[in-house]
Amino acid sequence: MADVVLKNVRKSFGRARVIHGVDLDVKDGEFLVFVGPSGCGKSTLLRLIAGLEDITSGDLFIGGQRVNDLAPAKRGIAMVFQSYALYPHMSVYDNMAFGLELAKSSKAQIDAKVREAARMLQIENLLDRKPRQLSGGQRQRVAIGRAIVRDPKVFLFDEPLSNLDAALRVQTRIExxxxxxxxxxxMIYVTHDQVExxxxxxxxxxxxxxxxEQVGTPLELYHRPANLFVAGFLGSPQMNFITCVVSHVGSDGVQVQLPNAGMITVPVSSDGVRVGETVTLGIRPDHVKVSAQGTLTGRIELVEELGENHLLYVDFGKDRHLTIREPGDARHGIGQEVSLSLAPExxxxxxxxxxxLPLIAPTGTPMARSPSPATSAA
Ligand SMILES: Nc1ncnc2c1ncn2[C@@H]1O[C@H](COP(=O)(O)OP(=O)(O)OP(=O)(O)O)[C@@H](O)[C@H]1O
Structure with a gap:
């Protein structure tokens, strides 16, 4: 087991700069997940840690040792890929044993480790099969088993569940x-999937x-995004954004004028905010309610019935839209005029x-939206 520390890590491919000075402190035993839009550098960062790409500048430490110049095999890491990367001509047993054989472990040691990993992953009955005789989920378990037997200090996962169907994804995620x-x-894990x-x-x-952009626990990022990017990236359906103008600032928060509608006072710090300034109000679809006396009125354009809940798409003028998530038993139809209330908190x-803008804590002191800079502990 080991911590992983990145200090001002940069990566360029030729003249293309891809990673721009990343500082990150992954704690011993932590499960850290990289998310971000396609091409943002998730896999590159993982491959830099694995040693599959050279770091252009900066320092990488694994378990306190600077490993910039250490070969991948010597870093004490094991990587699991989306494509499984199994040897097709070898049995499951041999695929899992291969790394240990290269490391010249004894036959007895290899056997014990392979069988223990197979037991953990419930693939003991598949040890004699070839990869082509396995389902995608079973192949991925073999790939994970191959990583386990090496007893790595750090596991790296690059979208390991992407090739699996929905049910298998859930099952393998739980494993x-x-x-x-x-x-x-x-464990450091790259994914496109927000649920993962x-x-x-x-x-x-x-x-x-x-x-x-931000590092934090899942709930910190969801409830206290540090900026518009994180707010818009995490959460499905996406957070609603409304451009509005600051109408008053005070100790209880910042009052904004909603377009074509009333005012709302948001309990955030007004430090450095001026009346007349344009700001963006964000609110998640779960926090907008259809109510008798709302702040905003609009017309339902579309209803998507999802069973347990449904989504209303509301037009509130000048091509401005809001998404609302309602319980599945609520009854609102297309074309209906509705009044909407937005919970200020x-x-x-x-x-x-x-x-x-930082939230005002109940005592009146501002609470940072971003709980931690990249390098601090959670
Ligand atoms: N070997 C390479 N040579 C040149 N450019 C590369 C190379 N590998 C990655 N890149 C570029 O680096 C950027 C980051 O790529 P990377 O694969 O890390 O992104 P990602 O966030 O993992 O994307 P995705 O989610 O689509 O897999 C992209 O612009 C990509 O084109």
Whole structure:
């Protein structure tokens, strides 16, 4: 087990700069997940840690040792890929044993480790099969088993569930969570899938164009996004954004004038905010309610019935839209005029720069939206 520390890590491919000075402190035993839009550098960062790409500048430490110049095999890491990367001509047993044979472990040691990993992953009955005789989920378990037998200090996962169907994804996700609980190994995991990120991570790192936007626990990022990017990236359906103008600032928060509608006072710090300034109000679809006396009126354009809940798409004039999530037993139809209330304590305000205004804690002191800079502990 080991911590992983990145200090001002940069990566360029030729003249293209891809990672722009990342500082990150992954704690021993932590499950850290990288998320971000396609091309933001998630896999590159993982491959830099694995040693599959050279670091252009900066320092990488694993378990306190600077490993910039250490070969991948010597870093004490094991990587699990989306494509499984199994040897097709070898049995499951041999695939799992291969790394240990290269490391010249004894036959007895190899056998014990392979059987223990197979037991953990419930693939003991598949040890004699070839990869082509396995389902996708079984192949991925073999790939994970191959990583386990090496007893790595750090597991690296690059979208390991992407090739699996929905049911298998859930099942394998649960197995990875169990593996983390059982081994308490440090794990760094790249995914596109928000549910995987939210359910597996101790902390999530949101990346954008080769930079860290925010690091925090899943709930911290969801409830207290540091900026517009993180607010818009996490959560499905996406957070609603409404451009509005500051009409008053006070100790109880910042009052804004909603377009074509009433005022709302959001309990955030008014430091550095001026009356007349344009800001963006953000509110998640779960926090907008159809009510008799709302702040905003609009017309339902579309209803999507999802069973347990449904989504209303509301037009509130000049091509402005809000998404609302309602319980599945609520009855609203297309074309209906509705009045909407926005819970002020669930609203976020973002300055022109995109930065979130800090919430005011009940005592009246501002609470940072971003709980931790990239390098601090959660
Ligand atoms: N070997 C390479 N040579 C040149 N550019 C590369 C190379 N590998 C990655 N890149 C570029 O680096 C950037 C980051 O790529 P990376 O694969 O890390 O992104 P990602 O966030 O993992 O994307 P995705 O979610 O689509 O897998 C992209 O612009 C990509 O084109």
């Amino acid at each position: 990875i969570a169990k593996l983390h609980t059982d081994t308490r190994a440090t 990120a939210m359910t597996l991570a101790d902390r999530i790192v949101v990346l954008n164009a080769g930079r860290i 669930s609203c976020h305000l973002f300055k022109d720069s995109g930065e979130a």
